[in-house]
Structure formats: structure tokens, C-alpha cells
Amino acid sequence: xxxxLSGGTGTPALIRGxxxxxxxxxxxxxxxxxxxxxxxxxxxxxxxxxxxxxxxxILDTGRWWGIKGDTYATHNYLPKVAGGEPFxxxxxxxxxxxxxxxxxxxxxxxxxxVERQCRSLNIGATILPATDDDAALFVDTGTEHLPLxxxxxxxxxxxxxxxxxxxxxxxxxxxxxxxxxxxxxxxVVIGPGNPARSIxxxxxxxxxxxxxxxxxxxxxxxxxxGSAPDPKDAALMYAIGEPPTAPAVARLYGDIVDVxxxxxxxxxxxxxxxxxxxxxxxxxxxxxxxxxIMAVIRHAVS
Numbered sequence: 001x002x003x004x005l006s007g008g009t010g011t012p013a014l015i016r017g018x019x020x021x022x023x024x025x026x027x028x029x030x031x032x033x034x035x036x037x038x039x040x041x042x043x044x045x046x047x048x049x050x051x052x053x054x055x056x057x058i059l060d061t062g063r064w065w066g067i068k069g070d071t072y073a074t075h076n077y078l079p080k081v082a083g084g085e086p087f088x089x090x091x092x093x094x095x096x097x098x099x100x101x102x103x104x105x106x107x108x109x110x111x112x113x114v115e116r117q118c119r120s121l122n123i124g125a126t127i128l129p130a131t132d133d134d135a136a137l138f139v140d141t142g143t144e145h146l147p148l149x150x151x152x153x154x155x156x157x158x159x160x161x162x163x164x165x166x167x168x169x170x171x172x173x174x175x176x177x178x179x180x181x182x183x184x185x186x187x188v189v190i191g192p193g194n195p196a197r198s199i200x201x202x203x204x205x206x207x208x209x210x211x212x213x214x215x216x217x218x219x220x221x222x223x224x225x226g227s228a229p230d231p232k233d234a235a236l237m238y239a240i241g242e243p244p245t246a247p248a249v250a251r252l253y254g255d256i257v258d259v260x261x262x263x264x265x266x267x268x269x270x271x272x273x274x275x276x277x278x279x280x281x282x283x284x285x286x287x288x289x290x291x292x293i294m295a296v297i298r299h300a301v302s
Contacts, residue, residue: 001026001027001028001181001184001185001186002018002022002026002027002028002185002186002187002188002189002294002297003027003028003029003030003181003182003185003187003188003189004018004027004028004029004030004188004189004190004191005030005032005130005188005189005190005191005193005199005202005203006029006030006031006032006047006050006051006191006193006198007031007032007034007035007047007191007193007194007197007198007199007201007202008032008047008191008192008193008194008197008198008222009050009064009065009193010191010192010193010220010222010280011191011192011193011198012050012051012054012059012064012191013061013064013280013286014189014191014192014220014280014286014289014290014293015027015029015051015054015191016054016061016283016286017280017283017285017286017287017288017289017290017291018286018290018293018294020283020287020290021287021290021291021294022294023124024055024123024124024125025124025125027125027126028125028126028127028128028181028185029051029125029126029127029128030128030129030130030178030181030182030202031045031047031048031050031051031127031128031129031130032047032130032193032197032198032199032201032202033045033047033048033110033129033130033131033135033136033172033201034135034136034137034148034197034198034201035047035136035137035147035148035149035152035197036048036135036136036149037136037147037149037150038101039085039089039097040078040083040085040089040094041098041101042089042094042097042098042100042101043097043098043100043101043104044089044097044149045097045100045110045129046065046149047198048114048127048129049065049093049096049097050064050065051125051127052096052114052117052118052121052123052127053066053067053093055118055121055123055124055125055127056121056122056123058092066088066090066093067090067092067093070090070091070092070093071090071091071092072088072089072090072091073091074089074091074094075088075089075090075091075094086150086153086154087149087150087153087154088153096117099117100113100114100117103116103117109132109175110129110131110132111128111129111132111175111177114127114128114129115127126181128175128177128178128181129175130172130174130175130178130201130202130205130208131172131173131174131175131178131205132175133168133172133173134167134168134172135166135168135172135201135205136148136166136167136168137164137165137166137201138164138165138166138167139151139155139159139161139163139164139165139236139239140161140162140163140164140165141155141159141160141161141162142160142162145165146159148164148197151232152197152232155232157231157232158231159235160235161232161235161236161238161239162239163239164196164236164239164240170206171204171205171206172205172206173205173206173207174205174206174207174208174211178205178208179207179211182211182212182215183211183214183215185215186216186297186301187215187216187217187218187297187300187301188212188215188216188217188218189217189218189219189220189293189297190217190218190219190220190253190257191220192220192221192222192278192280193222194222194233194236194237194244195222195237195240195242195248195249195252195253196236196237196239196240196242197233197236199253200240200252203253203256209254209256212256213255213256216258216297216300216301217256217257217258217259218257218258218259218260218261218293218296218297219249219250219253219257219259219260219261220261220278220289220293221246221249221250221260221261221262221263221266221270221278222249223244223245223246223248223249223266224246224263224265224266224278224279225245225246225263225265225266225267225268229244240252245268246260246262246263246266246268246270246273247268247269247270250270250273258300259274259296259300260272260273260274261273261274261275261276261278261293262274262275262276262278263275263276263277263278263279264276264277264278274296276289276292276293277289
């Protein structure tokens with residue numbers, strides 16, 4: 001079994017390639033929950049939803065979020081009844097989020113609610129929230145604290161990002177399900193998501209780094225050096241004290257990584273990195289990178 005630490009859009013794109021090699025039943029996704037928030041009473045969990053939609057075969061892979069062909073009647077009607085939302089929520093995606101909010105209201109944990117929804121959609125992969133605790137992150141703009149996903153989807157690119165803030169007093173803990181999944185995995189792949197936004201919130205869960213030190217870990221850098229990153233990606237990295245570069249990613253992950261994958265065209269140097277083509281602009285590129293990563297894993301665990 002291969003387990004992915006997933007957040008943002010890069011990791012789902014890579015997983016799409018891996019699905020050409022492995023059965024869904026051989027794939028586990030541990031999803032970031034730092035961007036979870038309530039929207040119009042529903043439970044919006046962007047990285048969980050993206051994984052669910054991907055394995056259910058309904059993900060909009062043009063945007064890597066939302067459901068393909070979704071409509072927005074509810075979102076568009078809300079302003080007419082004194083409502084409104086900061087970003088688009090599709091009607092069918094909203095149904096998933098409403099149902100999950102109801103399951104949580106019945107007393108289910110987030111892990112249990114996600115498992116129930118995966119079962120309803122006949123999903124063969126295992127999708128796990130990194131934690132059942134509150135892991136929400138907020139962006140300190142100097143004038144307000146924005147939920148991380150609201151910042152990402154709705155804030156102007158020039159919005160100042162001073163700091164990322166977690167409101168919970170204690171670090172969230174990984175779940176028993178996450179622990180069992182990692183321990184049963186042949187390898188863990190840290191996908192090409194922005195560390196500040198998507199991956200560090202998983203690694204910072206109590207017990208996660210210690211668990212990964214006993215596992216073969218491959219990490220893929222989301223930054224390629226030769227092209228400017230998204231301004232918001234850059235701002236979030238600078239907010240945690242690092243530039244948006246592959247060497248910074250390697251420093252942030254530290255000694256939990258056994259193989260660090262860096263783009264073949266990246267002018268920055270990470271000593272000992274494996275140089276591969278990491279662009280994921282289409283499915284063929286994703287499958288090619290997936291084959292390369294699986295070859296590394298099979299060699300290491302054989």
C-alpha cells in the first residue's frame with residue numbers, strides 16, 4: 001500500500017497518475033484539514049473533498065477542485081435572500097458538505113463521516129483526515145484573521161500575509177486510523193503541495209513526524225525554480241520564514257524524507273535530490289512521474 005500526504009492541487013494530479021499503476025484499494029490518502037471551514041452551515045473540507053471527488057470519478061480536473069459539470073444555483077441565489085458566500089460552492093459539492101455536517105452533528109468523528117461518504121460513493125481507496133481535532137489555520141493580514149481557504153480562494157493576490165495562526169491551544173493529534181495506515185504502508189509519498197498551506201499542517205500533527213521516521217518517505221517539491229510561483233504560494237511560504245524554493249522545502253521536511261524529488265530543470269540545488277520531470281500539466285506527465293516514483297519505492301522496499 002502507498003500512502004499520500006495530500007493537500008492543494010498537485011498531489012491529486014500525481015495520484016491520478018498513480019491510479020494507472022495501482023488499484024484504488026492499494027492507495028491511502030491522508031488529507032490536510034487546515035483549510036476546513038463552515039460555509040453557509042455546511043462542512044467545507046477542500047482537500048478531503050478533492051480526494052473524494054477524484055476517486056468517485058467526478059472531480060473537475062480542469063481546476064482540480066469541485067465537481068465537473070456542477071451548477072451554482074444556490075450560491076447565485078443567496079445574495080437575493082440577504083446571504084452570500086466568499087467563493088463558489090457548487091450545488092452537488094454543497095450536498096456532500098451538507099451531508100458531512102449532518103453526520104458530524106450526529107456525533108460522528110470527521111474520520112467516521114468521511115468513511116461513511118466514501119462508502120456511499122463506492123470509493124475503493126482509503127481517505128483519511130490527518131486529524132479529527134481542530135487544525136484550522138488563519139492568515140494574519142495585519143487587519144484581520146482570514147480562514148486559510150477563504151484567503152486562498154477570495155483574497156486579492158496583493159493581500160499582506162504576516163503570519164499563519166492556529167487557534168487551537170494544542171497541536172492536533174493524528175488519529176489511530178492514520179497511524180495504522182502509515183504503519184501498514186510500503187511507503188509514504190509527500191505530494192507536491194505548498195508546505196505552508198498543505199503539508200506542514202499534516203506533519204505538525206502530534207505524532208506524525210515520529211511515525212514517518214520509521215517509514216520510507218518520498219517527497220516531491222512543488223517548486224521548480226525556473227518559473228515564478230503563484231503569488232499566494234510565495235506569500236504563505238515567506239510567512240513561515242522560507243522562500244518558495246525546493247531547498248526550502250527540503251529544510252522544512254528535514255530528516256523524515258528518504259528521497260527528495262526535485263524538478264530536472266530547477267536551477268536550485270538540493271544535495272542528493274532525485275531529479276525528475278515534475279510538471280503535471282496532463283495525465284501522461286502524471287503517469288510518467290508516478291512510474292518513476294514507484295520504481296524508487298519498489299527498489300527501496302524489495
